[in-house]
Amino acid sequence: MSLSPVRGAIVTGASSGIGRAVALDLAQAGWRVGLVGRDAGRLAQVAAACGNGAQIAALDMRDTAAFGDFVAGFGAVDLYVSNHGILDGRREGEAVETGAVAAEVLAINLTASIAALHVVLAGMRSRGAGQIMLVSSLAGLSPLADAPAYSASKAGLVMYGLSLREALRGTGVGVSVCCPGYVATAMGGEHLGHRPHEITAQDAARRIVKGALANKRLFGFPAPLWPEALFSLLVPEGVLRWFNAKLRFTVQKR
Numbered sequence: 001m002s003l004s005p006v007r008g009a010i011v012t013g014a015s016s017g018i019g020r021a022v023a024l025d026l027a028q029a030g031w032r033v034g035l036v037g038r039d040a041g042r043l044a045q046v047a048a049a050c051g052n053g054a055q056i057a058a059l060d061m062r063d064t065a066a067f068g069d070f071v072a073g074f075g076a077v078d079l080y081v082s083n084h085g086i087l088d089g090r091r092e093g094e095a096v097e098t099g100a101v102a103a104e105v106l107a108i109n110l111t112a113s114i115a116a117l118h119v120v121l122a123g124m125r126s127r128g129a130g131q132i133m134l135v136s137s138l139a140g141l142s143p144l145a146d147a148p149a150y151s152a153s154k155a156g157l158v159m160y161g162l163s164l165r166e167a168l169r170g171t172g173v174g175v176s177v178c179c180p181g182y183v184a185t186a187m188g189g190e191h192l193g194h195r196p197h198e199i200t201a202q203d204a205a206r207r208i209v210k211g212a213l214a215n216k217r218l219f220g221f222p223a224p225l226w227p228e229a230l231f232s233l234l235v236p237e238g239v240l241r242w243f244n245a246k247l248r249f250t251v252q253k254r
């Protein structure tokens with residue numbers, strides 16, 4: 001896929017962090033962007049910075065009908081970046097996250113993401129063209145004892161994305177999955193623990209856009225953590241526990 005001023009991209013979770021940086025990158029490259037998030041004020045600021053007729057939709061991604069209305073009014077979506085998400089898990093003083101926390105994380109990060117993806121996919125399939133980028137996490141490959149539902153939601157995105165990519169082979173619609181490591185964003189501020197090799201949202205966004213435009217299948221960063229995450233299901237449990245001991249954390253919501 002080449003960069004062209006007439007191309008349209010929708011980015012979810014665009015009011016903050018990685019999604020904001022992805023939207024700005026695309027807008028600077030001439031894309032017309034649709035920005036989705038919950039905070040209308042922050043979305044408006046990002047839209048103003050993007051220019052190029054950027055459109056905003058302040059909605060909860062669990063409201064698939066509202067998302068569908070926005071997509072219908074946006075026009076052709078050449079690139080869809082499914083990036084919205086929340087981090088939640090074990091709070092200070094708890095041994096394990098609650099069931100309520102787990103349910104909310106799965107509903108937003110996984111169930112809503114898959115439902116929304118199908119809204120965009122319908123148009124891409126009818127045009128026989130488009131690229132979907134699912135923003136997962138290294139936590140989708142390496143189990144997080146402190147945030148099991150977050151890990152599960154991100155693992156779900158990895159497997160859904162890779163399965164869908166194969167199912168869509170030859171249709172003109174590509175699917176990519178990206179697994180970032182620690183990124184300095186508002187979400188990063190809710191993670192109380194060691195964050196080795198943390199990178200900026202701008203750095204993460206550059207890699208995500210590049211990977212999407214290259215129709216990469218599955219990739220992650222930064223370099224030192226990506227292979228460790230990939231092999232985490234293969235190493236003996238004791239080795240993984242030793243490695244993860246310095247990465248234990250609690251979550252403090254804003």
Ligand SMILES: NC(=O)c1ccc[n+]([C@@H]2O[C@H](COP(=O)([O-])OP(=O)(O)OC[C@H]3O[C@@H](n4cnc5c(N)ncnc54)[C@H](OP(=O)(O)O)[C@@H]3O)[C@@H](O)[C@H]2O)c1
Nearest residue numbers: 013015016017018037038039060061084085137183185187
């Ligand atoms: N930061 C990291 O270390 C890290 C590492 C690996 C993967 N990731 C993933 O990268 C993605 C972006 O995270 P970030 O670090 O940029 O976090 P962030 O700054 O907290 O941004 C999260 C974005 O998701 C949106 N969002 C959350 N729940 C939503 C909902 N129910 N409906 C609509 N929008 C919703 C937020 O919108 P509002 O603020 O407007 O509500 C915000 O725009 C997430 O999927 C995250 O899991 C992050």
